[in-house]
Amino acid sequence: MAAVARPETQVTPATAVSLGIEPSVPKPLSKSVIFGTSGLGGIIGWMVVHPFNTLAVRMNLSAMSGGVPKSFPTFAGELISKEGMGSLYAGIGAGCLRQVFYATSRYGLFETFRDHLAKYRKTDFAQRFTVAAVAGGCAALISCPIEVCLVRMSNDASLPVEKRRGYSSVFDAIVRIAREDGLGAFYRGSQPFVMRAMVVGGTQVATYDQFKTLYKPYLGSGLTNTFSSSMSAGLIYSLITMPLETAKNRMAFQKADAAGVLPYRSTGQTVAAIARAEGALALWNGFLPYYGRCGGHTVAMFIAVEELRAFYRKMNK
Numbered sequence: 382m383a384a385v386a387r388p389e390t391q392v393t394p395a396t397a398v399s400l401g402i403e404p405s406v407p408k409p410l411s412k413s414v415i416f417g418t419s420g421l422g423g424i425i426g427w428m429v430v431h432p433f434n435t436l437a438v439r440m441n442l443s444a445m446s447g448g449v450p451k452s453f454p455t456f457a458g459e460l461i462s463k464e465g466m467g468s469l470y471a472g473i474g475a476g477c478l479r480q481v482f483y484a485t486s487r488y489g490l491f492e493t494f495r496d497h498l499a500k501y502r503k504t505d506f507a508q509r510f511t512v513a514a515v516a517g518g519c520a521a522l523i524s525c526p527i528e529v530c531l532v533r534m535s536n537d538a539s540l541p542v543e544k545r546r547g548y549s550s551v552f553d554a555i556v557r558i559a560r561e562d563g564l565g566a567f568y569r570g571s572q573p574f575v576m577r578a579m580v581v582g583g584t585q586v587a588t589y590d591q592f593k594t595l596y597k598p599y600l601g602s603g604l605t606n607t608f609s610s611s612m613s614a615g616l617i618y619s620l621i622t623m624p625l626e627t628a629k630n631r632m633a634f635q636k637a638d639a640a641g642v643l644p645y646r647s648t649g650q651t652v653a654a655i656a657r658a659e660g661a662l663a664l665w666n667g668f669l670p671y672y673g674r675c676g677g678h679t680v681a682m683f684i685a686v687e688e689l690r691a692f693y694r695k696m697n698k
Contacts, residue, residue, distance in 0.1 A: 410690065416489035418689040423484020426682030427476050432469035433673035434476065436460070438535045440667030441630050453669040464538055472534030475551040479527040484682065487520035487582065509590075510583045517582025521575040526567035528574055530554040532633040570632035573648040577625035581618050585679065589614040608680050615676025623671055624664040628652050 410418075427434075440456050451459070460468060494512045502508075521528075530551050537545050548554035558566050592610035593602070600606040628651040637643050645651040655663050 408694075410693070412489070412493065414690070414693055415492050416485050418686050418693070419488035419492075420481055420485030421689055422682045422686035423480035423488070423678075424477050425685040426484075426678040426680075427480045428473070429681045430674045430677040431473045431476050433670045433677060434531075435469050435471055435535045436670035437626075437667045437674055438532060438630055439539055440670060441627055442536050442634055443539065443666075450666065453667075457670075468538060471538060472531050472551075475527055475531040475534050475554065478551050479524050479531055482527060483520050483524035483578075486523050487516055487578070488686070490519055491516040491582070506587065506590075510587050513582035513585070513587075514579040515582075517578035517580075518575045521578035522571065525571045525574055526555065527551070528629075529558065529567050529569060529633045532570075532630055533558075536634055569635070569643075570629040573625040573628040573632065573651070576648060577622045577629060580622050580625065581675075584618040584621055585614055588617045589679075604684070607683060611680040611683055612676040615679045616672060619668065619672040619675045620665075622675075623668055624652055626671060627655065627664045627666070631655065 436453070436457055439460065440451075440453070443450075443456075491513050494516060495509065498508055498512065530548070533546060534548050534551065534554055537548065540546075546554075546557070548557065589610055592613045593606055596606050596609050596613075600609060625648065628645070628648050631651055632645045632648075635643055635645050645654065652664065
C-alpha cells in the first residue's frame, strides 16, 4: 500500500520553544543602526512638517509683540502673501540639525534603556512610560542649543528690520549667540523644553499604543492604523504640551530690557505671566499648526524609521 503523505506542519514560535527549537526572530539591530535610523527618520519627518513649525512659532509669538489674534488660515495666507512660500522654510537647517541630536538621542536612548530593563524584568506600561519620559528629557538637554537657534531663526522675519538678528545659517546663529548673548543663552527655555519633552515622551508612547489597540478591530494593524494612531496620539500630547511649548518659545526668543532684566525667568512664572496678561487661551495660540507639526512628524518619523530598518535588514540578510 502506498504511503499517505502527511501535510507539512507549520511550527509556530510557541511550538518551537516547547520542542526545544530556537524560533526564527529578526536579528537585533546594532546600537549604531538604532541611533542612526532614529536620527534619519527624525530628519525626514521634520522636512515634511517644518512649515507647520514655522507657522506655529510665528503665531505663538505674534501675541508677544501685541499682534491681533488671527485664525490659522488667515495667518498663513497673510504670511505667504507678504513674505513668500520660502518664509515657511526659515530655519530648516536648524530644524534638521536639531533632529540629529534630538530624534537620534530620544528614540535611540528609549530603545537602549527599554532593552536594558527587559534583561531584568518584563517591560510593562509604567516602565515604558518612565523610560520614554527620561529619554525625552535627556534628548531635550542635548538639543536645547539648537532649539534656541530654531526658534530665533523661524521668527526673525517677524521683527522690525532694525531689530532683526539676521542669522545667515544655523552655524552663524550658534557663533553669534555664544558671542553676543553668552553660552547661557543656549539654555534659555531649557526648563519648559525638558518638561515638554518628558511629557511628550511619556504621553506619546502611552497613547500611541492605546490607540493602536483601540483601532485594530476597525483598521487592522497596517499603515492606516499607524497613521490614525499617530495623529490621535499627536492630538493628545499637543493639547497637553502646548503651554510648555509657548513658555519655551517666549523664553528662547526674549530680549533683556534696558536694565538687563529678562521678562521671563522660569516655566511657572512665564505661564502665569502670559495667562494673566493675555488670557489663558493665549497659551494655546498657534495650536493648529503645532498639532500639524506634532501629529505629522509622528506619522512621518515612525514610518520612515520602520522603512529604514526594514531596508537595512533586507540589505544585510
